[in-house]
Amino acid sequence: MKLRFLLLTLFFSVALLAQNGTVTGTILDKEFNNEPLPFANIVIKGTKQGASTDENGKYSISLKPGNYTLVIGYLGYETKEIPFTIKANEKKVINHTLEASGVQLQDVVIVQTVSKEKESALLQEQQKAVEIKQSIGAEEISKKGISDVAAAVAKTSGISKQEGSSDIFVRGLGDRYNSTTMNGLPLPSNNPSTKNMSLDVFSTDIVEYIGIDKTFNYKNYGDFAGANVDIVSKTYKGSGMIEVGSGMNANSNAISQRKFYLQDGPNFHGFSNEPIPNDPLSGYNFTTSWDKQAATPVGSSLYLRGGDSYSVGSNGKLSLFLNASFDNGYNFKEGIRRGGVSVQSIAKKDFFRKAYEYQTSSNAMANLNYKINSNHNIKWNTMYINSTSQKHEEFTGVIDIFDAAPDGGGFLRRSTFERTSLLINQLLGNHTFSDRINFDWGLSYNMMNNLIPDRMQNTFVPLDNDNPNTSPLIVSNLNQSDNHRFYQDMTDDEVAGNFTLSYKFGKTADDTYKGKFIAGYSARYKEINFDATQLNFRINSQEIIDINNIDGYFNQNSYNLNYFTIQTFRGNQFAPNALEPQNYNGQQIVSAGFGAIEYQFTPKLFVIAGFRSEYIIQDIFYNTSLKTGKKLSDTMEYLPSLTAKYEVNEKQNIKLAASKTYTLPQFKERAPFLFEEVGQSYIGNENLYSSTDYNFDLKWEYFPKNGEVVSFTGFGKYIQNPINQATIASATNDISWVNSGERAIGLGLEGELRKNIISRENNTTGEKTNLGFGLNVSYLYTTQDLDSEKVIRENPGMNVVFTNQDSRLTGASDLLVNSDISFNKEFKNNKSLTATLAGGYFSDRIYALGVTGKGDLVDSEVITLDFILKYNVNKNIAFGLSAKNLTDPTIERNQQGANDGGTQRPDVVVDSYKKGRNFSLSMKYSF
Template identity: 80%
Template sequence: MKLRFLLLSLFFATTLFAQNGTVTGTILDKEFDNEPLPFANIVIKGTKQGTSTDENGKYSISLKPGNYTIVIGYLGYETKEIPFTIKANEKKVINYTLEASGVQLQDIEIVHIVSKEKESALLQEQQKAVEIKQSIGAEEISKKGISVVAAAVAKTSGISKQEGSSDIYVRGLGDRYNSTTLNGLPLPSNNPSTKNISLDIFSTDIVEFIGIDKTYNYKNYGDFAGANVDIVSKTYRGSGMVEVGTGTGFNSNAISQNKFYLQDGPNFHGFSNEPMPNNPLAGYNFTTSWDKQATTPVNGSFYLRGGDSYGIGSNGKLSFFVNASFDNGFTYKEGVRRGSVNTQAIAVKDFYRKAYEYSTGSNAMANVNFKINSNHNIKLNSMFVNSTSQKHEEFTGILDVFGAAQNGGGFVRRSTFDRTSLFINQLLGEHKFGDRIVFDWGVSYNMMSNVIPDRMQNTIIPFTWDDPNSRLVASDVNQSDNHRYYQEMSDDEIAGNFSVSYKFGKKEDNTYKGKFIAGYSGRYKEINFNATQINLFVTRSLFASQPTVDLNYLDGYFNQANLDAGFFSLRTFRGNVTNPNALKPQNYNGQQIISAGYGAIEYQFSPKLFVIGAFRTEFIIQDIFYDTSLKNGKTLFDTMEYMPSLTAKYEVNDKQNIKLAASKTYTLPQFKERAPFLYEEVGQSYIGNPFLYNSTDYNFDLKWEMFPKNGEVLSFTGFGKYIQNPINQVTIASATNDISWVNSGDKAIGLGIEGEWRKSIISRENNTTGEKTNLGFGLNVSYLYTNQDLNSQKVVEENPGTNVDFTNADSRLSGASDLLINTDLSFNKEFKNNKSLTATLAGGYFSDRIYALGVTGKGDLVDSEVITVDFILKFNLSKNIGIGFSAKNLTDPTIERKQDIQNVVVDSYKKGRNFSLSMKYSF
């Protein structure tokens, strides 16, 4: 009886199911050449039934016979309602092509809302691309609580950030091997010592996603071997929105200080620019307060953003997005800081350092997008960034183990305010002519200003050099021991990209087998660097009668009365007030012009095999004119570079790809590396080398990737780099062990493998309540082997007047960690009534890496391994209100740099833990 009842029930259930019909189809994206649109929302109006399109734009819904209306929508696109009737067992096909619009989904219950900032959408783009590419989008950035672009980039595989600087390392290759763009157009550097702009100055508030090309793309400039980081700014596509947010937090080290010292002069907001006094050599016109303090070293942030879009005519749309933000932060570090360590493991300088740091970041962006019609689009971006760093450092201990304060008692205090102002303007366009021809263009004008106004340094020593307890006097050892320093740098650049593509080989389904691309890129840069240092030179002949110095009241010594008494004098490297040119700044300036043309063919040889062959050539001019304390003159440089590249993708099946990339590129020396300018830090000086020349790079990548389902990926990449005539930072033979840059050997190689795994562990959805639960896991691991030969004789022969004696015959590449790991575990819960909770635990690890190469028997300077852990929690209380909490650097590891062979720690400190609370309100 039970068996009969069971069979009868199964019969009726099967009959009812068989009577259902199916509505199915494909949704295309008109904004992207009618490509399939993944993650579009498909809703049956008036019901709870709905789904999203898959990665191929396809959908399918089972329905009982009847009359329905299907609603097709995508965030920022038009909403289309299509009535239809379905019969029992019928398969109803409804295809549609969505077009961007200012109209939002209204009066319907949305089952899924997914924008192109989503991880899953970017992974889908990665899967479809022929090139080997990687991206991190706004969703992942928000989930991991990342506030600046540099930290976001460092979360991707094979990339790490150097502690204490803005440099990122990609597969062991540092600043000189990488490039940075905004919407595909180049950005200037904000630091004369680096090629790339600091990614720390860009707030993630303005980011839609960050694209990272670790293989060469023929559309990028050829000065590449590591990666090109392209920041894609937000483009608004929806209806009106305004959002305001604020936050507060603290650094555990900073908040624990009873007194948090700041440099005298700069203000809270970071828009200061202290001018040099008039006639500074004619009399003592400086004041030096070393007792300025922060009331409470608590971090803060604020942002305001909004956007809207409007329909114009039958097909046009105008949209805009604006964002303004300000944030500041306090940090404190303390620990050992040693200068040059000799082969007997003796540190010539041996300090204990305390560093009080205060930073600010102000961002303002306006973005206007005008879609004239479905074939023509113009976009305008303007962005202003003001970034400052204020550092007050105190060093106590041995100034010179063989001379001044040899048993301790020496004291150096330096305050540095560094401000960068960047104004970016871009105009971009895309124009389609029929089905075959597309013309893309973009032009930019960037203005960058970097100033260090009134850097203050004082050096105090015991009157009796070998007695740390004797009275204190101003140091007379070097002219620059006590000084005021003023620096200005400007970098103005005009750049443009122009390309046209033509499709050929039309197939039966109206797609094309091939595409030909031709283009031109050009950039013209003018750079100007001025620096004036006024030395407060203590008179050595009067050392015995020098007054005692009070560390907390240096104006008691450095004043007009003591200047008149002859205890010290004012002079620049050109001399004192008697020289009419004494205040003429040290200067280098010049121009860099790169003019590039390229051509490429993309072709589908079979349903599974896609190939891109390209060739790019660049004519490069880099002229530098200099007048410094070392010499004056000019160095002129021009060269032609030829760069072939090949990229291929083989689709094993609809879930797996094999990709290959090979290319030839180059590495260009930077202005400061070639200009003979002496830049002095506490315990270290740097000098340029006009004899530097290009390196040549050969790059190879082979990648396997699998996309099990939406939002998941498993991939492995093997890669190799071969660099001819690599450039390295080295210590040269000099009285002060200056650091310079040389082509250090004949070749360098890098071999490695990267793995990435993103997995959805739990994914549940309640169709009745709309609640969703997701638990996701991410892991990327990189292993790297590098080696370069070091040739002292080559350096001597190629660089007259420069002598380098490498300790080792070969070495790893500077900045290269053997092992890099990033991982995260993220939980997301969406409740009813627009409530949601996201919690993310993220960790990172990098192994030991070389900071600088060893010379004259001294070991390499090596940064020790570091493990970090962050926790981020975000809770949306309603559609309008959200709160967040973050706890970062929970492990608080010791940051340590050692000189191997001698096994001496030369730098060591802890950064402290960072905690913050935030709130946002949107309407």
């Protein structure tokens, strides 16, 4: 009887099920070129039945026959209601493409929401893209407690950041081989020494995600071999929001000092510019003090941001996002600083250095997005950044073993304030004229101003060199620049534009297209101007000095007594052009046309064949203490590229990329201008010329689950006529730039793993628990030939003698490792906890090539460890705690010992210090 009842029940259940129909389909994302939209919410209106789209944007719901309304929603996007009727055993297909909207979702139960800033969304985009691409989004940036873009980029595979500078190295290739864009449009440099904008001036508060292309894309400029870093600014898509936050930070080294010192002049907020005084040569007319000023080394931060969206007409949406922030911080470093090391491993300069540092960053951004309708969108983005660095350095010891304080006791002090102001203006548009034709365009106008106002330097030596530790100090008169004030003003204005038209062809039965034609034009016009004036105090009377009262010597009374006179490199007050600044200026014009064909040969094979041609003008004019003249150059570059993807299955891809690119020298590297630092001078080389680069990548990637990836990439670089820094034979061992040999080669392997170790969800309470692990490892082999004869032949009057016939690339670590483990717990009532432990490692790398029998300058390996904790009390209040650089490693640079007549000389430490541990506490409130 029971068996009969069970069989009867089963029969009716199957019969009932057989009468059901199924509604299924694919949801696409209009904002991301109609890519599949994962985790969209599909709800049957008036019921509790629903589903979420999978990683491929697909969904399926079983329903009894009847009339229904399908509600499709996604946080920050439109809500679409589609009425339909379904019959017994019918399979109803409903596809839809969602568009961004400022209207909150209504009548939809939000099962799961995902932002485009999330790791999972970026991995989904990476999986679907034909190109080899990598991104780090706002979610990952937040988890790792990253405050600036440079640190964020350095968390990705194959990329490291040079300690003590803003330079990043991609697969061993430094600043000159990389490029930086914002929303696809180029950015100017903020430093005469570099090609790219310092990424650490960009706060991650304004970032939606950072795209890192290590393979050449035909839409990017061809001055590329390492990576293009594209900063994608936030675009607000939701309802009204206001958020305010503040924080405090401290560096363990800085707060351990009894007193913390900075120079006089720059203010707390960093909006300072101390101009050259009127008539500076005929009297002492300076208003700022030479004496150091005490400061309290506790940093702070404050930000205010908000956004809202508004309906415009029946189809339009206007979205506004505003952000304003201020951050500052203090650091202290002390340790060895040596220079001019000889073949016998003897340092000409031997100091103990103390460095007090203070940085500020002020950011303001306004972003306006106007969606005219589903086919037309215009975006305006403007940003102002004011970034400053203030450094007060004190050097004690041997200034020069031949002339100044040869037995120690010398004192050299330099105070430098550097300020960069950047104004970015961008207008971008996207227009869909039909399901086949799309037009994208962008225009930008950027203005950059880099100032070093009133850099101060003093040099003092013992009165009695035989008793350096007990003798009083007197003002040094060895060199007229030993005591000086320096003023630098650099501007870099740039206009750029991108225009791309695409046409789809090869329509298939399911209304998709196999191919696409792309044609476009891009251009950029850069105008750069660099002025520098150094006021040197020529010492006529070496008086005893009190280092705590330098104003007691450098004043109007001492000037009247002829203790010193003031002059520039061009002469004193009687020279007619004495105050004419040393200058170089130039223009760079790049005009490019490009085209490509994208085609899907099979359901699994996708290919992009691209071509780009660029006409490049780089003219430079200079008037310096060394030389007056000009250098004009123009070249035509033809740059083919090939990209392919083979989908092994739904979770695995094999991707390939090959291209030809080039590398331009920078203006500073070509201008015969002498840049002087403590212990080292740099001079430009007007005969420098471009390198040619050939690039190849092969990548396998596997996406086991949402938010997870395993990938391996093999890559190769071949560079003809590479550019390197080299020491030239001169009285001061100046460093210049040369095309150092015929070729350089880089071969490497990168691996990346992101894995969810624990992922749980309580469907009743909505609580979630996740424990994730990330690891990326890069191994790199590089070699380049070094040809002294080639350098001397191409640069008359320059004498460069390399120690070795071949070498690794400068800046290239053999091994790079980044890893993190993150725990996330979401509680009821909008409470959540995130804790992340992140570490990094890079092996030894060459800083500068060895010359005249000496070995290379090498930066030693470094291990770092950071801990970040964030707690959301509720939907309004959140707290954060971070502890960075917990290992506090010694940062060390060594001059490798030479083989001196069969005797191996020892290595010499030329730079050594610890950065200290950094701690911060933050709070935010959302309205």
